[in-house]
Amino acid sequence: MATRVALQALGARVNGQPISPADTNTKIPNQAFLDGLSFESTKVESRLQSVDVPDSAVAAMLFYEIVCKRSVDAGPLFVSDKPIDAGSPIDRLNKLGKAAQKLDIHRVDSFENAPSWVNKHKSYLMSGAGVGLQAFGIYSGYVGMIDAIKKGAKLEAVFQGGSIAAELGSLIIEQGLTRTGQAMLTQGGHLFKTFPLTSTGKYMSRGAGLFASAITLPFDVIDAVKSFNAAAASSGKVAQDHYVSGALSVAGAGISLVLGVAALAGFGSVAGPVGLAAAAVLIAGSMIYQAARVVDDIDDYIELTALERLRSGWFAFTAQELDEQVMDRFKLSKGYRDHEKRLELTAREMLEGAYKNSIEHVVNGAFDTQLQSVKLWRYQWDESAGEKPFKLDRQAVIVDADDVLDASEGLPAHLKGTVSGSAGEGKGVFWRLGGGDDHVIGVKAQPNLFTYRDGHKALTGGDHNDAFYHEVTALELDRSAKPAHINVLDGGAGTDTVAFEGRRPETDTRHVGHDIDLQSGKIALRTLDPAAQGIEVAHLTSFENASTLRKGSSRVTGSAEANKIFANGDDRISAGGGNDTIAIFGAGCHVEGGVGDDRYFISRTNTHTTIIEEGEHSSVVEFDWPRAVIQRWQIIGTSLVVTSLRGEDGRDPDHELFLEHVYEMVDGQRQLKTNTQWLFRTQDGFEMLALLPNKPGEVWDQDIEVAVTVNGQPAPAPAIVNDGSVTIDSQALHRHFVARSARRVEFMTTRDVTATSRTVFLDFKDSEIIDAVASYDVEVRAGVSGNTHLIYKNICLTILLPSQAVMFKGAIQTIAQATGYSGRNSLKVTTPFVAQDITLILQDEVSYRLQVPNLDYRHDAGHPGTRRISTRSWLKRRNGSYLFTRPLVSEKPTLTAHASKVVIESRTHTGIYLLEGESATYDVYLSSNCIVRLATPVAAAKTGNASTWNLYTETMTETVTRDDIQLDADRLRIASVTVELPLIEDDTPVECVSVVTSAGNIYEVSLLFEVLQLYVIDARGYASVAAMLADIAQHKQRNELAVLIYVNHISHNSGTAGTVIYNPTSNDWSVSTDAQVKINPEDLTLPIEKT
Helix, strand or coil, rough: CCHHHHHCCEEEEEEEEECCCCCCCCCCCCCHHHEEEEEEEEHHHHHHHHHCCCCCCCHHHHHHHHHHHHHCCCCCCCCCCCCCCCHHHHHHHHHHHHHHHHHCCCCCCCCCCCCCCCCHHHHHHHHHHCCCHHHHHHHHHHHHHHHHHCCCCCCHHHHHHEEEEEEEEHHHHHHHHHHCCCCCCCCCCCCCCCCCCCCCCHHHHCCHHHHHHHHHHHHHHHHHHHHHHHCCCCCCCHHHHHHHHHHHHHHHHHHHHHHHHHHHCCCCHHHHHHHHHHHHHHHHHHHHHHHHHHHHHHHHHHHCCCCHHHHHHHHHHCCCCHHHHHHHHHHHHHHHHHHHHHHHHHHHHHHCCCCCCCCEEECCCEEEEEEEEEECCCCCCCCHHCCCCCCEEEEEEEECCCCCCCCCCCCCCCCCCECCCCCCCCCCCEEECCCCCEEEEEECCCEEEEECCCCCEEECCCCCCCCCEEEEEEHHHHHCCEEEEECEEEECCCCEEEEEECCCCCCCCCCCCCEEEEEHHHHHHHHCCCCCEEEEEEEEEECCCCCCEEEECEEEECCCCEEEEECCCCEEECCCCCCCEEECCCCEEEEEEEECCCCEEEECCCCCEEEEECCCCCEEEECCCHHEEEEEEECCEEEEEEEEEEEEEHEEEEEEEEEEECEECCCCEEEEEECCCEECCCCCCCEECCCCCCCCCCCCCEEEEEEEEECCCCCCCCEEEEEEEECCCCCCEEEEEEEECCEEEECCCCCCCCCCEEEEEEEHHHHHHCCEEEEEEEEECCCCCCEEEEEEEEEEEEEEEEEEEEEEEEEEEECCCCCCECCCCCEECCEEEEEEEEEEEECCCCCCEEEECCCHHHHHHHEEEEEEEECCCCCCEEECCCCCCCCCECCCCCCCCCEEECCCCCCCCCCCEECCCCCCEEEECCCCCCCEECCHHHCCCCCCCCCEEEECCCCCHHHHHHHHEEECEEEEECEEEEEECCCHHHHHHHHCEEEEECCEEEEEEEECEEEEEEEEHHHCCCCHHHHHHHHHHHHCCCCCCEECCCCEEECCCCCCCEEEEECCCCCEEEEEEEEEEECCHHHHCCCCCCC
């Protein structure tokens, strides 16, 4: 304990102000005081050097205790009016303090919910969760630094502070490495939009008479207004179209008025001919304009002679086919321009979307258009008239042309096909070359991204990291001979990648992938026959990385440099020397890592991987799935095998990782290879070290454990549910823990709730499930067509457990109408379906998914009403083991050595409340559905007395009576609350625990004899004295009465003041102030309530 005078001598401040008596007028400082506390660095140094205290640990303890209790975001403990020199002793003390503030000192149970294959003891010692080592290291640093300041040994302080910072830095680096290397190659998609336009409806409703005129007139007026407004905002042909459309609409409106007036006047004979003539004029005018528009559109793409314009206009007006030579020229030109616009549009979308931050220019390769004959199939044809089922036509197709360009000094100005985005540092050039014979030298000063297809390519990169993507076609994989000219690819400077895009087709091809040799630069097509000579198709210069064809079967040979290899098929990889990175996406892969610190990323798309390492360096395996998916760690022969689940509920075959030759045979026995170091990382940030025995022994197949070296991100803590109802909705927590109790738990939802996924952890073993029950209401109705309809409602699924039932109401819903098939056409049902996705996980890691129960429709049709059937058909067993999660300690209120009150907030609880007493009396106000752990550390250590705990239930939502209090070994259950009690050992002081019911009666919980004893009665909780006496008699029969029972709030006529006492042994009533005064039970009366 430090006095205010001592703190002032050290220059203590609170929120920047000198410490005052008001700040220290408490024995237990609050959090605001601790976070605002700071010390003047000059006074601290002066005090340490002037005061003769031989043990530096005294001052170190003071500062260390303060920083450990401060919030994570609290400021530095030592401050100065002048900037503190970087690297000075005070600066290093602040860094140590920041590290201490981040320590989580309540994580000793971090591995309580770890899988069975995790060695919890060694994991705790080896991981960041073993914060005891870190805390000790920081404290040692404090002692060393303060000792150095006292002695003026600055160099020694710097050395010690540097070593401590290095240790803390290594922890931070390891945490960072957990999250690196996850970014892989991705592909963008193109969004294609269509704009359907039609004006047919304008002409469908027009006709003679008043009714037709009344309908068409408003629309004609509206169309005219819209058209003229649109024309005013347009130009060129677009405006022309709008003006013509507006003129026709005005004419239509005028005719509608004429027809309407004629009809009202009764001149039907006039309205008919006028309408027909007017319609003919409008139709003719529209057709003439359309014919002219067709000719004008063609003239936009090709130049027509006067004769061609006249013929084309007449053919369009009379709905005849235009001249073939005109249409051929038009198709070629239009196809070219349309493709050009499409390339520009997609390039613009890339520059403004996925490639916005990485690409500055997109260069589209050269192309041309050619006519190709196609068959247009008819819907109907007349064979007798000689018609064929198709008509031959010629359409324009795109043909890639050759690109020859040297852009080494930058893109030429006004280069055709170039689309530019915003400039930026590090942005590159995207070359979309397509097919053709291309010879392109990329920009030296920028990264280059080449994409290309068939044809001869001679491509050169620049001085940055370039990528060459070959879009592989089925024609290429079916090649039978070596091309006349193989592709020549030069990556240039930087780290360059060659990638084969696309996937191997489902149909058989001569070749199945590529043989890529980064060392020699040779690329050849590969067949399934390993002895067959491949067809060389490309030569590489200065490439470090490679990516294989999806669904293919390729072979990659790395170089002596650090390579990145992306295996997308059933590939064989030989990485060679260097610190390589191999990303495995294909279904199966065989990898030889070679020499170096290699890193392997295994995607969830992979099913089987074999890795062979030299064993001389440490290597890392990163799984693309969380720790909970891993099922087993085994030694099989000389290999380490890791098995994981795949697919929902483990439906797919397990993933198997084989690390071969981890062991070698020495004198007929397996022995661990020297320097074998394998580190494993999971998607959720866990790092694990396999605990490989040096000599496994005779058992060829055996399970092993692992140690967690870095604790990752655990799944969200489940909400504790001991009793009552849980409403399923999208806003609530999606994980629940149902503790052992004698209470019923209901999960409820309704039809209109959005479907969610949730997990329920049942604190029982699978063998403890007594029964699974489905209950529902079924009604039989007669259908309109003679069918019988079964209407299902209120489907409830129930799991019966020892002294407990867990129910799911509304998780199974039914379709609205009885249209479902029952197996018989005459019987229609409201078919049930799963409305909420719910999985159950039990203690022994067995898991079930809720599904629709098997219903006997025919039997239900003959037995309508409320049905209850015993069936496990709605419990679908999931393959594999699933991690069972228990609540951990989440809150630990600070208790003093004085009597105090503890209120547990009424809310959803996801962790255990740890109450550690200090041999005092504590009134604890409980909250429903919580777990409380009671302990007195000094009592457990046999160095002090136990504590007294009074547990009040008045703040709980349910009414608590004697029947709601159950003591089972070290578990005290009070309705929906579970209280965990300390285990009783020999010579250990025993906690004193009492429970106050909702009515005010107090029971002492005897932990030694595991019984409850009533010792205080609140008479206000009874309707009459007779009811109270009957309750006392029942307690007496159960031997649940204390030696003396104090009765509050009851009257008597003895004339002596005091509390009424009942003695069960002598069966008499007396007064606390005078034991000689006896009271007749008939003289006891309850107080009259005032209204």
